[in-house]
Amino acid sequence: MTHKLLIIEDEPTLAKLLSYNLAQEGYDVQVAEHGGEGLKMALQHHYDLILLDIMLPGMNGFEVLEKLRRNGNQTPVIVLTARNAEEEIVQGLKHGADDYITKPFGVAELLARVGAVLRRAVADGDTLEREDDEQVIRIGELKVYPEKYEVILHGESIALRPKEFEVLLYLIKRKGAVITRDELMNVVWGFDYIGGQRTVDVHVSSLRKKLEMNQQSVQIESIRGVGYKLLDKSKKDS
Structure with missing residues (x-):
């Protein structure tokens, strides 16, 4: 094609x-x-x-x-x-x-x-959908609503802080790619943010606790000394 x-x-x-x-x-x-x-x-x-x-x-x-x-x-x-x-x-x-x-x-x-x-x-062609005229990104049992900052996992709402949501959304958009801490810092917090990379690590750690209770949908993998990678666990070849 x-x-x-x-x-x-x-x-x-x-x-x-x-x-x-x-x-x-x-x-x-x-x-x-x-x-x-x-x-x-x-x-x-x-x-x-x-x-x-x-x-x-x-x-x-x-x-x-x-x-x-x-x-x-x-x-x-x-x-x-x-x-x-x-x-x-x-x-x-x-x-x-x-x-x-x-x-x-x-x-x-x-x-x-x-x-x-x-x-x-x-x-990723099968992950973007529209539901009740709203965009939804679906990975396995995980549903993310970008316009509402809402996340649903196994039918239950997951409470995320705004920056946690933005980190998750960016990792999903770059699913399977290794994202450096600096890149996450610049995209989510802005290039002029004066905080350190520890801020990224804290938010990713919190995301893991909230999303990886059941790893059949997504998993955030640490790449030592570099950053993170989001894996789609709903697909056998991930």
Whole structure:
């Protein structure tokens, strides 16, 4: 199956470079030069992945991403940011981006990140649902409602503090990937947070106690000296 990709990028040279290299790999690629145009295309047509620049004329990448998610569009998004633009990366992930690439980047990195996000999307395709017109993420007997900050496990509500919920939601979005403590700190608490990594460890420890009473749904695994990885235990091959 040929994956269909949408590039939303206003810089013609970069748009052509992205389009050419992705087409060479067999992807079906379309390009939008403005945020509003890209949003319209993304809402009207099906795409397997969107490459979204942050600095766009008219409607910037954050606005495009926010409107996509608000309309229930869960197409995977990789944001394109300037090098060392940590705030852009954090904001993009908070708005619902699945990954990021910093400019300038090499073709090998581009193709690797696109392939990784597409593989995750295929693996997670059965977890995103809508229930009573609300988005719900389901993993086994675990149900997470992003809009309500609510978690249900085996039919019972699990009380999570706001930051615990945000940590869980991010780990679920990056399910199976190793997430460093620094990444969790930046995404959940913000790049200007002055607390230490111990804050992350305390919240993850609390999450484990609340969610891993029955490990048939999810398990948060520690990667020594690095961070954490969320495993989907509802699938035999996890």
